[in-house]
Amino acid sequence: MDSSPGMRHLIFVLCLLAIGSAGCKNVDMTADPAGLWPFSREPRTDKVPGLATPAERVAALRKLTERASRAGPDEQERISRELAQAIRKEADPSLRAEIVQTLGHYPTESAGLTLRSALSDSEADVRTAACEAWGRRGGPEAVELLGGVVSGDIDPDVRLAAIRALGNTGDPKAVDALRGALADSDPATQRRVMLSLREVTGKDFGGDARKWQDHLNGRSPEQDSSIWVVERFQKLWGLF
Secondary structure (H helix, E strand, C coil), X not given: CCCCHHXXXXXXXXXXXXXXXXXXXXXXXXXXXXXXXCCCCCCCCCCCCCCCCHHHHHHHHHXXXXXXXXXXXXXXXXXXXXXXXXXXXXXXXXXHHHHHHHHCCCCCHHHHHHHHHHCCCCCHHHHHHHHHHHHHHCCHHHHHHHHHHHHHCCCHHHHHHHHHHHHHHCCCCHHHHHHHHHHCCCHHHHHHHHHHHHHXXXXXXXXXXXXXXXXXXXXXXXXXXXXXXXXXXXXXXXXX
16 A cells, blocks of 8 residues: 555545535534634624613613703603613612612602602612612601611611611701610611711710710710711721
8 A cells, every 4th residue: 555645645634524524414613612613603792682781771870870960850750750660670689779879869759759669679789779869868758768767677787778878868857766776786786876866966975875865865965076086997998
């Protein structure tokens, strides 16, 4: 048999052709689970045609948040209604929370109705977002609703959010809602109550719960904010 280099090369090429003709029918050249085949028919993406991705929807909601202060009353109401419809259909709790945060910047009747409902959402993150929104919104309704959360929600983080939001309202009527929580056995909750009381009363008895109780009971303890040096660390770490 001729073993010259030319003959060996010819035999090699014929073998490759034979293998190709036998196997091409069973090989899908577009099947590429490892991402190595460079000529796939469709580009790789997690986006379903015709549907926005969660990241795109969040970006759109944040644009609406920025737009709220520039929109007129009619436009604010229209956007609020559209967001109210969207949240009723939204299964993703993180997106519901984003919608709630956006609605917190819209002082409309429709937004208020949705924010009221969001305080009863099944997910704590959504209820927390609703508390923050009501703290921004303020007013007698906000104080009433947030007080109900402080006394009734089962999640400690949601209650903390409601206590913080009551302070953000700056409404002296929030004192009644905060009074009961001042006796909470959880130190984080108690401290947050005292910080919020400082915001709504203009008084400062530091972190001394007994002085705050005395003040709320009509006595006149000496003010002392020296204990609040720890507040700087709380803000630095975002603990409360």
